[in-house]
Amino acid sequence: MGSLKKLLAVIAVFILLFGMLSHSASASSKYTYYVHKTAYLYSSTKSSKVKLKTIDINVKLTTYSKKTSSMFKVTYGGKTGYVYKSYLSTGTTAVTRYVKSASNLYTSTSSNKKKIASITVGTALTTRSPLSSTMYKVTYKGKTGYVYKSGLSSQKPAATGHAFGQSVRYGSLEVMVGLPENVDPYYAFQDDYSGVNNVVQFYVTVKNIGKDTQYVDGGTDLNLYSGSVYQHPYYPIYNDNTIMGTLHPGSMTSGYVYYETDPGLNLKLVFDNYQYDRNFNKIKAISFTGRN
Structure with missing residues (x-):
């Protein structure tokens, strides 16, 4: 009888220890989640809780809280608090952003990154990067790289104009204006003594797709503005690749136009050939x- 009691006592202790170990293992399980809609970090789970931080979509969070909890305890941005489970998912979320200003696709986010491609205004890009990042990972025309967040918007730009790099029909002409390029007037043309510090150049092509002959003059048909401020044309002495001439049906002219302007401006290049x-x-x- 004594042996049976000892055996039962050993079994009871074993069951108790197993239960404690199981509970400990369960309590220490670490889970990873991603924010799938903008969330908040709260000070507690109480009704009197206050917001500590905003947490952007696709931010990665880890927690030891039970999966059955309505709020998980996490640490974000150096602060520990609680976030609602309903704002989290086990995978990242695809987010669409639109290019609001001429942007570039880069090989990486490091300081020695290289430019892969230029991306025109209005282009829709999809990313799964944390929206709090400075640069987002995207794929553009089959190439994967990184683009600066500052050049993107959650709203599609209003159709107030066509993006640089596009071809647009104007009457019987098809006009293409390339991406703007900043050049040093002295080193580019070796003829600047007027104190102009920066010149922006555009490569332009104009094709006559109509049935009548048209005359094109880049000096008068094209005008550049920053906001409502007119940007003065620049006329390099040693460059005669200008846009001018009579265009017969099917013919084309191409060349560069130059303007005196500061870098980093929002620009609008207007084409008006005065056709009716x-x-x-x-x-x-x-x-x-x-x-x-």
């Missing part, structure tokens, strides 16, 4: 927009 439709109404000018 069959009802003798003037055809509205077209504009190309972006940032240099």
